[in-house]
Amino acid sequence: MELGGASGAPPRPPARSAGVNPASLRLWWEPDYIGPSRKLEARARSETFDRRRQRRYYRARKTPPDRRVNVKKRTRLAALTLVGALAAVSGFPQSQATTGQITGRAVDAQGGVLPAVNVTVTNPATGFSRSVATNAEGLYTIPLLPPGTYEVSAVLTGFQTVRRTPIPVTVGSSVTVDLRLGVAGVAETVTVQGGAAALETTSDARSATFNAAAIENLPINGRRFQDFVTLTPTAQIDPQRGQISLSGQRGINANISVDGADFNQPFFGGIRGGERSNTAFTGGLVNAITKSGTNQIRGSAFFLDRAKDWAEKNAFGQNAAPTQKQFGGSVGGPIQKDKAFFFAAFERQTFTNTRQVLFDRLAGFTPNAAGQEAFAFYKSLETPFEATNDAWTGLGRIDHQFNSANRFSIRYSHSDNTALNSNSVGNALDPNTVSALSNNGTEKDNTNIVVGQFTSSLRPNVLLEVRGQWAREQRPRLANAEAPNVTNAIGRFGTVNFLPTTQFDKRYQAAANLTWIKSAHTVKVGTEYNHVFADQTFGFNQFGVFNVAGTDTATLLDILGTGGTVANRFDTSAATYLLQLGNLLASYSTDEIAVFAQDNWKVKPNFTLNLGLRWEGALNPTPDAGNTTMLNQVKGFQFPIGRTTDPSAKIPNQLDQFGPRLGFAWDPTRDGKTAVRGYTGIYYARTPALLYAGPMNNYRLPPGDLSIQLPLTVPASNPNNTIYKQLLAIGIDLNRSPLGQLPVLTPAQVTQIATALGLSVNPFFGAQPISMDNDFKNPRAFQATCPCP
Numbered sequence: 207m208e209l210g211g212a213s214g215a216p217p218r219p220p221a222r223s224a225g226v227n228p229a230s231l232r233l234w235w236e237p238d239y240i241g242p243s244r245k246l247e248a249r250a251r252s253e254t255f256d257r258r259r260q261r262r263y264y265r266a267r268k269t270p271p272d273r274r275v276n277v278k279k280r281t282r283l284a285a286l287t288l289v290g291a292l293a294a295v296s297g298f299p300q301s302q303a304t305t306g307q308i309t310g311r312a313v314d315a316q317g318g319v320l321p322a323v324n325v326t327v328t329n330p331a332t333g334f335s336r337s338v339a340t341n342a343e344g345l346y347t348i349p350l351l352p353p354g355t356y357e358v359s360a361v362l363t364g365f366q367t368v369r370r371t372p373i374p375v376t377v378g379s380s381v382t383v384d385l386r387l388g389v390a391g392v393a394e395t396v397t398v399q400g401g402a403a404a405l406e407t408t409s410d411a412r413s414a415t416f417n418a419a420a421i422e423n424l425p426i427n428g429r430r431f432q433d434f435v436t437l438t439p440t441a442q443i444d445p446q447r448g449q450i451s452l453s454g455q456r457g458i459n460a461n462i463s464v465d466g467a468d469f470n471q472p473f474f475g476g477i478r479g480g481e482r483s484n485t486a487f488t489g490g491l492v493n494a495i496t497k498s499g500t501n502q503i504r505g506s507a508f509f510l511d512r513a514k515d516w517a518e519k520n521a522f523g524q525n526a527a528p529t530q531k532q533f534g535g536s537v538g539g540p541i542q543k544d545k546a547f548f549f550a551a552f553e554r555q556t557f558t559n560t561r562q563v564l565f566d567r568l569a570g571f572t573p574n575a576a577g578q579e580a581f582a583f584y585k586s587l588e589t590p591f592e593a594t595n596d597a598w599t600g601l602g603r604i605d606h607q608f609n610s611a612n613r614f615s616i617r618y619s620h621s622d623n624t625a626l627n628s629n630s631v632g633n634a635l636d637p638n639t640v641s642a643l644s645n646n647g648t649e650k651d652n653t654n655i656v657v658g659q660f661t662s663s664l665r666p667n668v669l670l671e672v673r674g675q676w677a678r679e680q681r682p683r684l685a686n687a688e689a690p691n692v693t694n695a696i697g698r699f700g701t702v703n704f705l706p707t708t709q710f711d712k713r714y715q716a717a718a719n720l721t722w723i724k725s726a727h728t729v730k731v732g733t734e735y736n737h738v739f740a741d742q743t744f745g746f747n748q749f750g751v752f753n754v755a756g757t758d759t760a761t762l763l764d765i766l767g768t769g770g771t772v773a774n775r776f777d778t779s780a781a782t783y784l785l786q787l788g789n790l791l792a793s794y795s796t797d798e799i800a801v802f803a804q805d806n807w808k809v810k811p812n813f814t815l816n817l818g819l820r821w822e823g824a825l826n827p828t829p830d831a832g833n834t835t836m837l838n839q840v841k842g843f844q845f846p847i848g849r850t851t852d853p854s855a856k857i858p859n860q861l862d863q864f865g866p867r868l869g870f871a872w873d874p875t876r877d878g879k880t881a882v883r884g885y886t887g888i889y890y891a892r893t894p895a896l897l898y899a900g901p902m903n904n905y906r907l908p909p910g911d912l913s914i915q916l917p918l919t920v921p922a923s924n925p926n927n928t929i930y931k932q933l934l935a936i937g938i939d940l941n942r943s944p945l946g947q948l949p950v951l952t953p954a955q956v957t958q959i960a961t962a963l964g965l966s967v968n969p970f971f972g973a974q975p976i977s978m979d980n981d982f983k984n985p986r987a988f989q990a991t992c993p994c995p
Contacts, residue, residue: 303466304495304659304673306375307349309408310383311811312340312360319344320387323362327373329354331500333544335610338666338723345808347728349721350661350669352613353377353495360385368396377493380408382878407878408806408814410869410885435492450492459891459985462492465617467657467675472711472738473895496617498605499547503539508532514560528559546606557595561627563588564638565697567759576770577763583945587642587699597623611663618656625649629683629702640697644687647705653679667723675715682708690948691747694754694762700948703751707744707790711895713737726808736798740895745790745911749950752929755780768941775940777930783916787953787973788909792899794827798892804867812873820865822890824984826857827898829977831905836912836970840905840977853905853977857898860984863890886990893984900976912973914956920963935962 312323321339325346328335331354340346357371365387375381388396424434435441435450444451452460462469510532534553541548565584573581601619608614629647655677662670684706691700719732754765754776764770765778772778804818831837831854841852869885903910917932926932930940936958938949960966 303463303493304352304377305350305661305671306353306377306379306381307347307351308356308358308373308375308381308383309347310345310358310385312344312346312362312385312387314365315386315388320362320365323360323365323385323387325385326359326361327351328357328359330357331355331502332547332605332607333501334607334613336663337610341725343726343811345726345811347723347806349723349728350663350671351375352498358383358385360387362387364390366390366394366396377495380406382407384878405873405878405881406871407812407873407881408808408871410814410816410871410883455987458894460492462494464494465496465615465657466493466659466673466717467655467677468713468715468736471679472713473709473740473742496601496603496619497536497538497549497551498603498615499538499540499549501540501543501547503537505535505537507535528557530558531556541604544607546604548605549603550601552598552600554598555596559593559595560590560637561593562590562638563640563642563697565640566638567696571759573763574760574770576767576772577760579768580763580766580945583766584696584699587644589643591627591643591646593625593627595623595625595628597621612661614658614660616656616658619653620655621651621653623649623651627686629705642697642699644689644700645691645698645702646686647702648684648686650682650684651679652681653677669721670718671721672718673716675713677713677715678711680708680710682706688749688950689946690749690950691751692754692766692945692948693751694766695757696759696762699946700751701749703746703748703784704744705748707742709740709742709744711741712739728806729803730805731803732801734798734800737795738797738895739793739795741793742899743790744792744899745786745788745913747784747786747913748790750948751784752776752948753782753784755782766945774930775943777928779928781929783929783951784913785916785951785953785956787912787914787970788903790910792903792910794895794898794902796827796895796898797825799823799825812876814871816867816869816871816885818867818887820867822860822863822865824860824863824892826859827902828856829853829902829905833905833907833909833970835968836909836973836975837905839970840975849979851977851979853901853975855980857901857978858980858982860890863984863986865889884991887988889987889989891985891987898978901978904973904975904977909970909973909975912970912975914953914970914973916956916959918960918963918965920965924963926963932959932963935959 308327310325312320312325314320319342321342321344323340323344323346324337325340325348326335326337327348329352332352334352334354336348336351338346338348353376354374356373356375357369358373359367359369361367366389368385368387370383370385373381373383424437436443440452442451443449444456449456449458450460450462510530512530514529532553532555534551536549536551538547538549540546565588568581568584571581599619599621601617603615603617605613605615626648627643627646628649655675657673657675659671659673661672664670685701687701688706689700691698691703693703714737715735717732717734719730722729754762756762756765761771765772765776765781768775776783800820800822802818802820804816807815807817809815837854841854842850844850865888867885867887869887870883872882874880874882900911904912916929917927920927926935933940933949933951936955938951938955940948943949960968
């Protein structure tokens with residue numbers, strides 16, 4: 207099962223999980239985001255507007271903040287049972303992040319309500335059971351049931367015992383099982399096969415369920431649960447960053463949870479790689495849980511070999527598939543029958559894709575004498591190479607049932623991934639790339655996650671659930687070469703402009719909720735705390751970047767060479783040079799706190815009303831703004847949209863995020879075959895920590911990630927107005943440096959250039975810092991769906 211981060215990087219190859227025999231895959235969706243939004247850019251950016259508030263993100267960079275890092279979508283393999291998956295923020299389908307519930311009504315043969323019926327649910331595979339009594343209206347609800355197949359029995363003195371089996375319960379589901387008891391006679395026990403309602407008639411979320419047969423037989427390419435998610439309406443892969451997009455919203459606005467714990471990449475957003483009751487995300491929710499053991503020892507093993515030579519070539523005569531091998535296995539069983547269980551899984555993937563550096567603009571092109579040097583250099587870079595994606599993962603899980611009222615589980619998972627030459631390979635379906643091998647790198651990722659959960663039935667109608675998570679991730683990203691980057695319409699060579707870099711994060715998460723069942727009400731209150739620490743070493747243009755504008759191939763080759771119309775290398779206004787000035791460091795923490803309350807009110811046996819309110823707060827860091835020279839140039843500056851900002855001010859805490867929700871479900875035919883649903887609510891999404899990196903370190907001394915641009919602006923009377931001439935002013939003659947050995951400048955040399963040109967020295971001229979608006983707001987969405995079956 208691939209659980210990887212997502213980005214603007216090329217898609218990772220499919221990954222498959224060990225020992226997956228999912229019972230079902232449950233999908234919820236909701237209509238598109240409602241509310242105006244727009245995007246402004248003029249050395250400032252403002253996005254996610256709604257009628258009352260707006261979130262603003264000022265920038266003086268040319269690169270959008272979500273593209274500042276080419277985040278690699280790494281392979282993440284895990285043994286997951288997909289007994290739950292996609293849930294939109296349509297009200298309350300996500301209120302049981304790792305469990306489901308069985309609810310219903312007990313009546314006699316004439317349809318009269320039966321109070322005080324003892325209803326017991328039992329999972330024969332684990333021995334888990336729980337009992338409740340029906341209330342005065344004959345209603346019962348048994349929440350917090352671990353996913354599995356259950357038997358439901360009803361006992362009342364003077365009536366036949368009724369048993370319904372099998373009753374499948376999936377994560378987040380609410381299964382209606384109505385019970386009809388006849389007067390006791392010869393047959394004291396009546397067993398009915400099945401008996402659950404065909405539809406969920408108490409949930410306001412439109413849903414679709416993929417059963418085990420569908421999951422095992424659907425022809426998806428790989429073992430990734432998101433491939434199933436995309437089979438439901440409004441779900442797709444975000445083409446910009448490869449994340450799961452729900453209802454047309456960006457992938458970073460969705461939430462991914464595994465075993466009820468946050469699985470989002472805390473720095474970049476999207477899949478990484480808590481219980482969101484009354485979810486904290488505007489885009490939707492994806493729930494998945496890991497497998498657990500049962501009373502029977504069961505294991506599985508698999509091996510996949512997909513050699514590229516075994517695949518037919520595509521219409522262009524190219525290899526249609528890379529070479530991929532996957533193998534692994536799982537085993538689970540009892541430690542103590544009906545009490546304690548274990549499950550363990552391991553998986554390994556090796557992936558090799560042969561690629562080719564090919565500068566298609568040079569195909570069939572005949573250079574003149576002035577362009578011959580650059581032409582020959584580019585042709586020397588046209589070499590084949592192999593992109594890899596090798597990964598392994600393992601997990602172990604223990605479940606312990608102290609008694610029928612108390613249950614505990616803990617899971618540890620680890621994954622490690624190394625992908626060579628996988629940083630800038632372009633479209634995975636196209637074997638050719640215009641990025642030279644030097645303009646590539648190695649992607650690495652290492653994760654360790656521990657998740658624990660405790661559930662307790664304090665009383666038959668009062669239940670407690672507590673969860674916690676510790677997670678740690680390291681992502682070094684290495685460059686194939688450390689040399690100036692040269693970018694133009696022909697292609698790229700030299701170091702990728704944002705490599706090398708490292709990213710490290712830790713997450714501590716705790717959540718607790720209490721469920722109280724009273725009469726026709728199921729009330730749930732809860733709280734959650736989420737602490738994230740992020741640390742990165744990152745900066746653009748670390749070894750300098752030569753950019754050449756234009757599309758004419760002959761002119762581009764002339765500019766890169768010597769002689770010809772452009773006599774000297776880069777001796778033209780079409781060429782610019784960017785150089786990093788900072789120390790690349792950024793380190794900060796964020797804290798999120800949330801409380802919620804919701805009520806599932808069965809107004810009538812066939813009409814359910816869901817009401818809820820969630821408050822969530824985000825405590826943001828304060829920028830280090832000790833660089834008064836830079837600060838004073840930006841502070842008070844009026845941007846084209848009329849706004850000003852103070853970069854030294856604290857990034858605003860988000861403490862006014864109140865989200866009321868209202869939904870209903872109606873079964874007009876009272877037979878569980880028709881459901882009319884509707885909901886409305888206000889939802890908020892978190893801001894990825896990545897957006898805070900620039901504002902946190904750009905105004906520091908030394909800054910973290912700031913670049914300066916050459917040529918420096920000179921008076922019209924000064925002829926030294928190109929890169930070549932300005933470098934020559936300090937004794938660097940680019941004509942003497944081959945294209946593969948261009949010099950790496952230092953900030954001190956840029957200062958020397960300014961002095962040689964007689965310019966006042968401003969080391970931050972053109973540095974393009976980023977700051978946050980002092981009225982910054984998290985994204986907010988108002989969503990609603992019309993009543994429809």
